[in-house]
Amino acid sequence: MWWYHHPVTTATAQANPNIALIKYWGNQDNTLRIPSNNSISMNLDGLYTRTTVSFQPSLPFDELIINGHEVMGTASDRVSYILDIIRGMANIHERAEVISENNFPSGTGIASSASAFAALALAGSKAAGLNLSEQELSRLARRGSGSASRSIPGGFVEWQAGTNDEDSFAFSIAEPNHWDLVDCVAIVSASHKKTGSTEGHGIAWTSPLQAARVADAPRRLEICRNAILKRDFNAFSSIVEFDSDMMHAVMMTSTPALHYWKPASLDVMNCVRQWRMDGIPVCYTVDAGPNVHVICPETEAHIIDKKLREMKGIENVLVARPGGPAKIVENGK
Numbered sequence: 001m002w003w004y005h006h007p008v009t010t011a012t013a014q015a016n017p018n019i020a021l022i023k024y025w026g027n028q029d030n031t032l033r034i035p036s037n038n039s040i041s042m043n044l045d046g047l048y049t050r051t052t053v054s055f056q057p058s059l060p061f062d063e064l065i066i067n068g069h070e071v072m073g074t075a076s077d078r079v080s081y082i083l084d085i086i087r088g089m090a091n092i093h094e095r096a097e098v099i100s101e102n103n104f105p106s107g108t109g110i111a112s113s114a115s116a117f118a119a120l121a122l123a124g125s126k127a128a129g130l131n132l133s134e135q136e137l138s139r140l141a142r143r144g145s146g147s148a149s150r151s152i153p154g155g156f157v158e159w160q161a162g163t164n165d166e167d168s169f170a171f172s173i174a175e176p177n178h179w180d181l182v183d184c185v186a187i188v189s190a191s192h193k194k195t196g197s198t199e200g201h202g203i204a205w206t207s208p209l210q211a212a213r214v215a216d217a218p219r220r221l222e223i224c225r226n227a228i229l230k231r232d233f234n235a236f237s238s239i240v241e242f243d244s245d246m247m248h249a250v251m252m253t254s255t256p257a258l259h260y261w262k263p264a265s266l267d268v269m270n271c272v273r274q275w276r277m278d279g280i281p282v283c284y285t286v287d288a289g290p291n292v293h294v295i296c297p298e299t300e301a302h303i304i305d306k307k308l309r310e311m312k313g314i315e316n317v318l319v320a321r322p323g324g325p326a327k328i329v330e331n332g333k
């Protein structure tokens with residue numbers, strides 16, 4: 001008797017995290033992760049998640065291993081949710097082993113969900129024998145984590161909110177080498193944040209400021225997009241800081257209130273403003289945690305890195321330049 005033997009199919013992909021310059025906060029649809037507004041980000045070169053997905057007929061369930069440790073619960077359910085979509089698209093039924101590594105120091109508070117779900121979407125779809133377009137990959141990654149949609153294309157990226165699963169995806173607005181910006185990430189606290197982004201998005205609309213934030217988004221997006229295209233750091237720095245402050249105002253006024261800043265975060269923001277008044281082109285932006293992303297042109301990166309390292313309460317500084325798209329690094333049988 002002949003047994004049809006399915007080959008083990010494996011693929012490995014790598015993706016960078018990204019820093020939002022115009023933020024995603026709040027959804028039109030929480031399940032599909034259709035955001036309330038477009039967002040713009042820059043991929044962070046040098047930092048990455050590398051993920052291998054291998055579909056195996058012998059596995060009774062999906063297995064997730066992150067940095068050498070088996071992970072169960074919510075994180076693994078979220079991975080299986082994406083694998084289920086991939087299985088449905090490819091019409092396969094095998095469970096998968098997912099082995100994922102982050103090269104950035106773990107516990108630094110650098111969000112890994114963007115790079116993780118971008119790498120998972122690419123490796124998983126390849127391993128299942130699918131050849132998805134950039135748009136399809138961005139949509140798939142979005143369903144795991146909204147910001148992951150922006151880690152599929154390279155360089156400076158805009159995520160078009162759209163209104164449904166088909167038209168909510170990200171695309172490049174400029175290549176990585178378009179503008180030599182540097183993100184010096186001041187690591188304020190390595191401790192795990194209390195409220196994750198998913199929960200935060202869910203309560204964004206409890207803040208009366210969210211409607212104003214969303215209504216004003218097209219204006220901010222246009223200023224930011226044009227500033228990037230023209231490499232206009234003055235326009236860029238004011239809109240990036242304004243957008244970050246506006247998102248944190250929504251967070252602080254939602255129910256329950258979310259306060260992500262620590263005293264050291266505020267110290268860095270104040271210093272950055274002072275340095276700019278002293279003539280250095282530099283600005284800050286903060287995601288859903290206490291770390292402060294300090295962005296400047298390449299020419300200022302060395303001095304900014306040094307100044308940040310001298311500050312009290314700063315545990316480490318990670319330096320990242322504009323990064324490329326998610327990519328396959330190895331394709332198995």
Ligand code: DP6
Pocket residue numbers: 019020022023024025033039111113114144145146147148197198199201286287288
């Ligand atoms: C503050 O993409 O992490 O970093 O879709 O629930 O996974 P989920 O949320 P996530 O939210 C990111 C929020 C942010 C701003 C941004 O990256 O645009």
